[in-house]
Amino acid sequence: MMSNYIMPNLQIEKIESYLNKEGKRLDGRKAEEYREIVVEDGVSVNSASAVRVKFGKTEVLCGVHLALATPYPDSKDEGTFMTSAELHPMASQQFDIGRPGIEAVELARVIDRGIRESGFIDFKGLCIREGEKVWQVFVDIVAINDDGNLLDVAGLAAIIALGRARMPVYNEAEDKVDEGFSDEGIPLKKDVLSFSMTFHKVGNTIVADVNQEEELISKFRLTIAVGDNNGEPRITAMQKGKAGTISVDDMETILKLAESKWKEMFGKIKEHVFS
Amino acid sequence: MGDNLYKERYSKRGMTEVRPMTAKVGVVPSADGSAIFETGKTKAIAVVRGPRTLHPQHMQNARTGILRVNYGMMPFSVEDRIRPGPNRRSEEISKVAEWALSSVVDLSGFPNTVVDVFIQIPQADAGTRVAGINAAAMALAHAGLPMKEMVSAIGVGKIDKTLVVDLDKYEDSLFHDGEGSTDIPVVMTSRGKEIALLQLDGKISFSEFREVVEMAKKACGDILKVQTRALHEVSGDRLQVTGGDDE
């Protein structure tokens, strides 16, 4: 039903006018306010890590898995990395069964780029034998319940799962992975951690951490991954979504918001990732 | 005929003892019905959506609604990562689970519609299809759909010469000595005690198989109590609650 869901006009008017006139939202939040973030560990003992992350009612599971692989010819001494997302119809009526829809593909690619380009994973540290054997890192995201902003929830889940992942044990004699995990984490460059924030334009207002109703009626979204550069925020990835266009003023609003939100949230995010 | 090599379970469980089980209903807020069922380290989440109009139209049935089951393991549920998306194993399990659940769900009041059941396994230690069906039965009940009765599911197995219930991964796939291990998932209806799903893979005598059915019946009775208790909790026990636990 959701895929062709038509929101009542009165609801659209209410959401937009409340934001435009008072900067407030129907769930009681201010425009730039996030929902409560909940992080839980231990979703699966069978993987290097598996976590559950919730923003309000939006919930995502994310697991990290390491496997032996052959390096790419153009980077013989580096591990490889792949992010997949399943936006399963279990999470929302708007997702289809079967092949991953474009939403899942885009989400996985945006998160993949954000992590890859930030340099968070130390790919050289994932090399076992140059040109022959490296670790391949998989990040798998499964949406459990969609109440908006899956992109940020999944993005946070991915870096937390990476931060908490344990290295498997490589058995050199038999050239295989032994059962169980070491106590060691996977090689990460902790000081370049970045996380993504998605801002939507709802009515005339720039809004953070949208819920499902707001997401449905927003004009555009802009995702910004922001990392740490000696205490100052630095952009590491961006993605604009939906058909609407971003004005110069809106862009300035978003940039200011992204900077201040990053300063406000980064410490807490770091704690979640490296706890 | 050598000696029986599996006289005691490595987990110290009794032969007819199920793993510790927990269940909860209402775990996915946007769904019409949902539940989680855990047995030992195996976890299964089930979500029900519907009834809703079935598309494309030529798949509709004017006499009844259709139940559709989709089972899958999450990539990180096992030690060897599973590629996301359907595979031959998950498609077969979806179908046998669909038959098992369709035997008790009555959708004749909702012609031309579909009810979707999604079963997902976040963590696996054998018995995922039976855990999934236990969760699915609870989720269907939670969705308020007409059901003649509940179903409960259990894996019974034979390890070398010993019959045991609720095999974990070690017993299911890592025990190769003697006659090896035989896995028999069984789904039973709660009232009629009839068999709604049966698969077998291994070697077993006719008399042993008869015993398997009796063991499944007893275990399913235990599981029904867990399912019933979880359903009672969803309504907060605000009413005087009877039945289920004290039969």
Add this chain to the structure above:
Amino acid sequence: MDTKKRQLVVPGETIVSGNEFLPGEGAYRDGVEIVAGKFGIANIFEKHVRVVPVSGAYYPRRGNTIIATIVDITFNGWLMDFGGAQNAFLPVAEVPRFVNKNEMQEFLDFGETVIVKVWDVKSRGVDVSMKMRGFGKIEGGMIISVGANEVPRIIGKEGSMVKMIKGATGCDVTVGQNGKVWIHGRSTDDEVNAKKIVEFISENVTVNGLTEMVEGKIKEMGLSLRESGVGSRESEDIEIVAEDTDGGKQ
């Protein structure tokens, strides 16, 4: 009094035994026993046994009042979404005044919301009517969704909850049996307060002493418990479209 009056039952569970009992909605006979055919609360009323679901989707019934949104306009009526399996159909003949075929969109446009009565439930869909007093288009305010099974408790006995919310927030609360709740007040701040109270009730429907809890919640929110007078003239302002009558027969 007939034996256990209300009990929570799971499908396949025996509710009561005896040839004198009659299975109603959500129940069936198996020999001498009456058995639950649904998960819910078993009600036995004058030998008549039925099971009322406590969870799950909304299933329309004849006579229900629902809140729905126009999703399509056909040559002879309007299709509307009410959160059910199919869309509902409002024939042009079932609106209170004559509407010309070429002014249908002016009368009711895409995305507009109406309060309508279910007058037929067929396999292909649900037919609704807007002809009676109290039904029609609604404007302003906001809509929230709750579980259809929570509706009686949100309304309260003889509308007591709805009146309490009106007293605390000044908002009119109209509850459709499909779980859509229309909140309309003087300001959005008031409406958001009313929404919080409705959601609080929705999250605690199963709790004993809900009325006291809601009173506590209202005080905690810094609102006053201005009684708007139970059953007084205030009730005229409040549209009560479904009452807490889950003990009665259908």
